[in-house]
Each structure stands twice: as C-alpha cells, then as structure tokens.
Amino acid sequence: MTDRPDPRRWQVLVLLGAAFFMTVLDSTILLTALPTISAGLGVSAVGVQWTVTGYALAFSGLLLCSGRLADLLGRKRVFLAGMALRVAAALLCGLAPSVEFLVAARALQGISAAVIAPAALSLLMTTFPDGPERNRALGIWGGLGGVGATSGLLLGGVITEAFGWRWVFLINVPVGLAVLALGLGLLRDIGTPVSRRPLNLPGVLTSTTSLVLLVYAIVDLPTGGWTWRTVGTLAASAALMGLFCLLESRSAAPLIPRRLLRSRTLLGGNALVLAAGMAVDGMLITLTGHVQLALGWSALRFGLVAAVMTVASVVGGLVSQRLALAVGLRRVAVTGAALLAGGCLLLTQVSTAGSLGVLIAGQLVFGVGMGAAFVCAQIAALDGAADADSGLAAGVVDTSFSIGTALGVAVCTSVAAAVAGAARPAGHLGDAGLVLGEQVGFGVAGGFAVLGLLAALLLLPRGSVSGAPFFNIDSESGRRADPVESPCR
Incomplete structure (x- = not known):
C-alpha cells in the first residue's frame, strides 16, 4: 500500500461498483423472466431452471480459486479478463x-462472475487505505449487494415486458464494454503479488469440486428431495473437503492460510454474510412464488412493487455505513439482522387476497435491514485484511454469500412445497394451501436472519472495527514474515 491514497479512488469505486452491481444483478434478474424464457424456448420449468443452477455451480465453485489468482497474477489483469468473458457470455x-445453449452460456457467465x-x-x-475511508467504501459496496439483489426483480420484469427476455442478458454487453474501456486507464495494481509460489493446484481442484458438489446437492434438494443421490453428493463433497484439509496441511503454499480464520471479526462477518444471504434469497424466492403463483401478477407489476425494497435497502445501507463508524459495528449489524427477521415476520401475514399493504410494509422493513446487514458484514469480513491477501479474503466472503443464497433458496422452497403438499389432505385447497406454504417459507427466512443476529451478537466487536491486519507482512518485500499455516491444522 502506498502512503498517499489514490486521488482517483472514488472514481475507481464507481467503476468497480458498477461491475459488482451487474454481477449481483445477474443472480436474480432471471427470477421474473423464467416463465417467459420457458415459453420462448418451448421447454419445461424444470429445464429452464438449469439456467439458474448452471450459473450457481460455476460461480460458487470458483470464487476461492479466482480470489487467490487475483493475488498472484494481478487484480487488474484478472478483473479485466473476467469482464471480457462476461461480455462474451452475455452475448451468447x-x-x-x-x-441447452443457454445453460452452457449461463455457466460461462457464472465463471466470469466468479472471476x-x-x-x-x-x-x-x-x-x-485501511481505516475509515476503506470502511466507508466497503459500506457502499455492501449496500450495492443488497440493491443489486432486489433490483434484479424490478429490472427483470421491466426489461422482459418491454424488450423480451433476451435483453435481460444483452444489457450486460454495453455496460461490460464501458467498464472495460474505462478500467484500462483508471485501474491500477498497488503492491506486488503475494509470492512467486505456484498456485496450490491440488487444493484448488479438491476445494472447487467439493463446493460444486455441495451447491448442486443444495439446489437439487427442492425438486429431487432427500434421495440416495443427494446423500451421496453431500458425502462426496464432505470427503473432498476433508482431502482438501489434508492437502492444505502438507502444502508449502496452502490456498487458505490459517491466519485468515483467526479473527473473530472476520468469522463474524462471514457468518453474517452467510445468514443474510440465506434470509435474502430465501425470502426473495418465496416472494416470487407468492406473487406469480398465488396472486398471478405479471413480471412488471411484481418488479414495480419490489422497487420499494430496493429503495429501502439503499437508505439502510447509506445510514448504516455512517452509524457503524459512529456507534459500533455490532449494534448496527444486530439491528439490521433484527429488521430482516421483522420483515419476514410481516410477510408471514400474506393471504390469497393479495395483502398489498403487508407486502409493501414487509419489503420496507426487510430492505432497510438488508442494507444494514450487508454493509456491516462486508466491513467485518474484510477488516484489516492485508493487501497481499485481499483477493483471497474477498473470495472467502463471496463464497460465504454464494453458499448462503443457495441454501436459502433450497430450504425455503423445499419447506414451502412440503407444507403446501401436506395442506391439501388437511382441507386447505388450491391457493390456500399454496399461501400457507409460503407463509411458512417466509418464517424460515426470518429464522435465518435470527442466526445472523446471533452471529453478530457473539462474534462482532462492541466498538468500531480494529483495522489491525490479519497477516504479518514485511512492509518492504511484501512477503510473509512468519511461517505459512494451513486452515486445517
């Protein structure tokens, strides 16, 4: 890190924020467009669901590897390569x-997002620089995550209704080209790669395969149920993760040094990211099902109502970023998680009559909590991370979020479907049984938010974040001053 901050740092934040916003947007923008894609390509709902699954598998599995590659090969180089791949994938x-072509192209889009x-x-x-300015930037970054997730519902509906489903993807092309053009001149790498050691390929292969299998088992659970295939996939994922730990413990250059996991603040931030991801995507998938299946809303109408949550998340993020620095990270994080749970509690009151007031109130409360939770989680998960390992630290927090979103979707979808199925023999016919399942789904999402609240309460510091580095880095050489350790010892 240079002593003098980059004079163009806020311009860099705008550029990187645009790229990150589009990355998060891609994960939710399809939710409102899936029925139209299914009709346009003449495939079943199960078939078109693989456009979401393929993206999730590629994205989740490669985040850790991509984060370390950014440290080793240069962040600017890796970022621009990912943007070029995104433009190509969006066009395809x-x-x-x-x-089949769309699923393959979506997987390529997931790879670009992971990079x-x-x-x-x-x-x-x-x-x-590490300190208040970085925390403000991370606060804005965390807020963009929440805004991108909810904006996908609005933009997906608007774009699909106005221009057709293909433009849900094609909108990435001009944005990506603009980021590429501006990034060539604006971005610069600060510092040197972490070391000249080669990438730990056995660790990369075992961790990536383990994560892909884990996410596949999770996303297949709502439709496949608890079959021997699901259990076998989870067992294979666990075995590969065990092998990863063994290989890491014997490696001279482990993929994840143990030091990265020693900070309670970092662990608390990642736990909050995981829980918030479960709550947000669990709520969103339940809400999408409610308005499309039970209420019969169009994609455009749903998107416009969801704009309430988007605006609320922006406000929550901006206010919480300032409060986290003023009154302490833990208080704001706990409040954010409590608001997530409160929003879900309000949404459990939805009915077959529509309950527009309940939907808007629930989204307002949830949106503010989402902005606060993501801001605090990002600040905590990256507090004091050394520049030489910033890519890996970023990869860890992104992986936590990705696993959380997959879990939230799978669990809430499965629970809602199971409750709706059980309601039919009990006399809850038609939409009544469906809504009952969705009410329980909202309640489960609220339970995830409570887990995030507990993580924040138990692991985050009372005051402001420390800013202390996780790693002992020699300031002149940029190399580690103490032995490399494995995360699994």
Whole structure:
C-alpha cells in the first residue's frame, strides 16, 4: 500500500461498483423472466431452471480459486479478463437458440462472475487505505449487494415486458464494454503479488469440486428431495473437503492460510454474510412464488412493487455505513439482522387476497435491514485484511454469500412445497394451501436472519472495527514474515 491514497479512488469505486452491481444483478434478474424464457424456448420449468443452477455451480465453485489468482497474477489483469468473458457470455446468452445453449452460456457467465467479484473487491481494498475511508467504501459496496439483489426483480420484469427476455442478458454487453474501456486507464495494481509460489493446484481442484458438489446437492434438494443421490453428493463433497484439509496441511503454499480464520471479526462477518444471504434469497424466492403463483401478477407489476425494497435497502445501507463508524459495528449489524427477521415476520401475514399493504410494509422493513446487514458484514469480513491477501479474503466472503443464497433458496422452497403438499389432505385447497406454504417459507427466512443476529451478537466487536491486519507482512518485500499455516491444522 502506498502512503498517499489514490486521488482517483472514488472514481475507481464507481467503476468497480458498477461491475459488482451487474454481477449481483445477474443472480436474480432471471427470477421474473423464467416463465417467459420457458415459453420462448418451448421447454419445461424444470429445464429452464438449469439456467439458474448452471450459473450457481460455476460461480460458487470458483470464487476461492479466482480470489487467490487475483493475488498472484494481478487484480487488474484478472478483473479485466473476467469482464471480457462476461461480455462474451452475455452475448451468447442473448443469442441462445436453445435451452441447452443457454445453460452452457449461463455457466460461462457464472465463471466470469466468479472471476470478477473477488478481483473487484480486492482492487477496492488496495485502492483505499485501511481505516475509515476503506470502511466507508466497503459500506457502499455492501449496500450495492443488497440493491443489486432486489433490483434484479424490478429490472427483470421491466426489461422482459418491454424488450423480451433476451435483453435481460444483452444489457450486460454495453455496460461490460464501458467498464472495460474505462478500467484500462483508471485501474491500477498497488503492491506486488503475494509470492512467486505456484498456485496450490491440488487444493484448488479438491476445494472447487467439493463446493460444486455441495451447491448442486443444495439446489437439487427442492425438486429431487432427500434421495440416495443427494446423500451421496453431500458425502462426496464432505470427503473432498476433508482431502482438501489434508492437502492444505502438507502444502508449502496452502490456498487458505490459517491466519485468515483467526479473527473473530472476520468469522463474524462471514457468518453474517452467510445468514443474510440465506434470509435474502430465501425470502426473495418465496416472494416470487407468492406473487406469480398465488396472486398471478405479471413480471412488471411484481418488479414495480419490489422497487420499494430496493429503495429501502439503499437508505439502510447509506445510514448504516455512517452509524457503524459512529456507534459500533455490532449494534448496527444486530439491528439490521433484527429488521430482516421483522420483515419476514410481516410477510408471514400474506393471504390469497393479495395483502398489498403487508407486502409493501414487509419489503420496507426487510430492505432497510438488508442494507444494514450487508454493509456491516462486508466491513467485518474484510477488516484489516492485508493487501497481499485481499483477493483471497474477498473470495472467502463471496463464497460465504454464494453458499448462503443457495441454501436459502433450497430450504425455503423445499419447506414451502412440503407444507403446501401436506395442506391439501388437511382441507386447505388450491391457493390456500399454496399461501400457507409460503407463509411458512417466509418464517424460515426470518429464522435465518435470527442466526445472523446471533452471529453478530457473539462474534462482532462492541466498538468500531480494529483495522489491525490479519497477516504479518514485511512492509518492504511484501512477503510473509512468519511461517505459512494451513486452515486445517
């Protein structure tokens, strides 16, 4: 890190924020467009669901590897390569002639997102000096995560209704080209790569395969149920993760040094990211099902109502970023998680009559909590991370979020479907049984938010974040001054 901050650092934040916003947007923008894609390509709902699954598998599995590659090869180089891949993938998605082609292109889009997300976040961390300015930038970054997740519901509906589903993907092309053009001149790498050691390929292969299998088992659970295939996939994932730990313990250059996991603040931030991801995507998938299946709303109408949550998350993020620095991270994080749970509690009151007032009130409360929770989680999960390992730290927090969103969708969808199915023999016919399942789904999402509240309460510091580095880095050489340790010893 140079002594003098980059004079263009806020311009860099805008550029990186745009790239991150589009990355998060891609994960939810399809939710409102899936029925239209299914009709347009003439495939079943199960078939078109693989456009979401393929993206999730590629994105979740490669985040850790991509984060470390950004440290080793240069953040700017990796970021721009990811953006170029995104433009190509978006173009292929928009021109897809069949669902098989679209699924493959979406997987490529997931790979590009896995490359971009940790590289962009590590560029932000090396651009802003450790301290209040970096925390403000991370606060804005965390707020963008919540805004992107909810904006996808609005933009997906608007774009699909106005221009057709293909433009849900093609909108990435001009934005990506603009980021590429501006990034060439604006971005710069600060510092040197972490070391000249080669990437720990056995660790990369075992961790990536383990994460892909874990996410696949999770996303397949709502439709496949608890079958021997699901259990076998989870067992294989656990075995590979055990092998990863064994390989890491014997490696001279482990993928994840144990030091990274010693900070309670970092662990608390990642736990909050995981729980908030479960609550947010669990609530969103339940809300999407409610308005489309029980209420029969169009994608555009749903998107416009969801704009309430988007605006609320912006307000929550901006206010919470300032409060976290003024009154302490833990208080704001606990409040944010409590608001997430409160919003879900309000949404459990939805009915077959529509309950527009309940939907708006629930989204307002939930949106403010989402902005606060993500802001605090980002600040805590990256507090004091050394520049040389910023890509890896970013990859860890992005992986936590990705696993959380997959779990939230799978669990809430499965629970809602199971309750709706059980309601039919009990006399709850038609939409009444469906709504009962969705009410329980909202309650489960609220339970996830409570887990985040407990993580914040138990692990985050009372006052402001410390700013102390996790790693002992020699200031002149940029190398570790103490032995490399494995996360599994």
